[in-house]
Amino acid sequence: MNKTAQMFGTGTEPENNNEQSHPLDQIRNSFTYEEELKDDLCCCVCLEYPYPATYGVLHDIEACERFMCRTCLKSDTCPFCSQLMGNDISKVPRYVRNIYNSVRVRCNECDEVMNREFYENHYHKNCLIMCEFCHDAFNRVDSSVHICPEEMID
Numbered sequence: 253m254n255k256t257a258q259m260f261g262t263g264t265e266p267e268n269n270n271e272q273s274h275p276l277d278q279i280r281n282s283f284t285y286e287e288e289l290k291d292d293l294c295c296c297v298c299l300e301y302p303y304p305a306t307y308g309v310l311h312d313i314e315a316c317e318r319f320m321c322r323t324c325l326k327s328d329t330c331p332f333c334s335q336l337m338g339n340d341i342s343k344v345p346r347y348v349r350n351i352y353n354s355v356r357v358r359c360n361e362c363d364e365v366m367n368r369e370f371y372e373n374h375y376h377k378n379c380l381i382m383c384e385f386c387h388d389a390f391n392r393v394d395s396s397v398h399i400c401p402e403e404m405i406d
Contacts, residue, residue, distance in 0.1 A: 277323075279303070279375050286356035286365055293348060296332040297324035304372065305352035308344035311337055319344060361392055 280303045295302055302308030302321040309325065311318050316333040330337050344352075353369030361381050366374060379392040386400045 279372060282360050282375060283357040283368075283371055284360060286358050289355070290351070293319060293351060295319055295321045295324050297321065301352045301355065301368075302344065303352075303368075305344065305349040305369070308349065308352065310342050310344055311335075311340060312342045313340045319348070 280300075289299075289301060291299075294300055295308070296318040297320055300321075302319065307322045308319055309322055311320070311330045311332070313335070316330055316335065318330065318332045320331065324331065328337055329335070353367060355368050356365055357368045357371055358365050359371070359374060359379055361379050364374065364379070376393060377391070380389050381392050382389050383398060383400050388398070388400070390398050
């Protein structure tokens with residue numbers, strides 16, 4: 253089994269037309285970048301920084317040297333240069349992961365700005381949102397148990 257297959261599955265699974273989104277997609281789509289991304293560090297498929305940073309990989313041949321998200325990597329073939337990657341894939345270097353994590357992001361729910369490395373914890377534990385009816389503030393994860401007295405009147 254080559255290194256790509258070990259890291260990401262076989263890469264030979266059939267394409268599913270009802271392909272489910274990755275569990276991190278909900279988090280990844282819940283913030284916006286506050287600063288411009290460096291093009292040469294972005295995933296060559298989705299054009300964003302891999303999220304989380306540990307999900308980034310590098311096609312480690314001199315002719316390519318492109319970064320990509322694990323979730324964007326669908327086969328053993330590089331989506332940028334079309335070469336078979338085989339064992340020529342590695343984790344994103346630590347200094348690049350540090351760049352990914354230090355970029356400033358804004359939570360789309362509460363507008364708080366923070367370094368991206370703290371966002372997942374914020375999303376799951378600290379994001380305060382306001383009820384549009386009663387204007388009570390509560391944690392985003394508690395939104396399903398919020399009982400709004402104003403909404404009950406209608």
